[in-house]
Amino acid sequence: MNENAVSTTRENVLEVRGLTKRFAGLTAVNDVNFHLGRGEVLGLIGPNGAGKTTLISMISGTLQPTTGDILYRNVSVVRAPAFRRAHMGIGRTFQIMRPFPGLSVLDNVAVGALFGGSGLRKLPAARERARACLQRLGLGHRVDQRADDLGGPDRKRLELAKALAMNPAVLLLDEVMAGLNLVEIDEVIDVIRSLRDEGLSILVIEHVMKAIRSLCDRVLVLHHGERIAEGSPQDVLASPAVIEAYLGKRKS
Ligand SMILES: Nc1ncnc2c1ncn2[C@@H]1O[C@H](COP(=O)(O)OP(=O)(O)OP(=O)(O)O)[C@@H](O)[C@H]1O
Numbered sequence: 001m002n003e004n005a006v007s008t009t010r011e012n013v014l015e016v017r018g019l020t021k022r023f024a025g026l027t028a029v030n031d032v033n034f035h036l037g038r039g040e041v042l043g044l045i046g047p048n049g050a051g052k053t054t055l056i057s058m059i060s061g062t063l064q065p066t067t068g069d070i071l072y073r074n075v076s077v078v079r080a081p082a083f084r085r086a087h088m089g090i091g092r093t094f095q096i097m098r099p100f101p102g103l104s105v106l107d108n109v110a111v112g113a114l115f116g117g118s119g120l121r122k123l124p125a126a127r128e129r130a131r132a133c134l135q136r137l138g139l140g141h142r143v144d145q146r147a148d149d150l151g152g153p154d155r156k157r158l159e160l161a162k163a164l165a166m167n168p169a170v171l172l173l174d175e176v177m178a179g180l181n182l183v184e185i186d187e188v189i190d191v192i193r194s195l196r197d198e199g200l201s202i203l204v205i206e207h208v209m210k211a212i213r214s215l216c217d218r219v220l221v222l223h224h225g226e227r228i229a230e231g232s233p234q235d236v237l238a239s240p241a242v243i244e245a246y247l248g249k250r251k252s
């Protein structure tokens, strides 16, 4: 499949080499290679259990790879702890959301601002940044609520706001559109597009194919931990191998 011509000329922000993760008796990710260019949106798709979350957990540092290397701005970060990678500019959302339940929506996001690469170390400034991120996600009216009082779609927005507050250069999004309705999906697509226009490099894990088609410069497909296809959204989604991998699985 043809790789997107534009992406090959971009400066790489992230490069993954031979990344492998074995759990007892199961290879969840097997020898995966890819790069992410500055200002690029890369889709990461594949059926349930393909290894998508495992892959980004290794990039963000919450899981240690069995073998392989991860280069961020041409420097290996594979041994850096998760908090250091966040500080360097690798931000992520979690598929299984983990809001701090007792904290307000505002302070949940302020924690992201303090933890990440925004350089903010004082709570008032972190709250100011948090407020701006929440407004961007349409949650400005919920800042004083407790995070555990939010419904599903608002929790998804909160998760994205937390990652944004970290001021990332690379953003790893794990199914931020799951459970959203069509209008809400379009709103999140617009936010992601505007982040891309600001120069962020974004890896999007998504089962919502409309989002993959409309957002991604390139798409990488995992199946049983292996890369089975890579190319433009049109080519990849028409590929017989990809259609076969998805048969009987979730589609949209
Ligand atoms: N901590 C773990 N210990 C053992 N096995 C794990 C662990 N985490 C993930 N796995 C297994 O690794 C495989 C890949 O899981 P992963 O969560 O990365 O898939 P995924 O592509 O994100 O799936 P989904 O689309 O359902 O989110 C699955 O078989 C899963 O059961």
Ligand SMILES: [Mg+2]
Residues within 6 Å of the ligand: 052, 053, 054, 095, 174
């Ligand atoms: Mg997953």
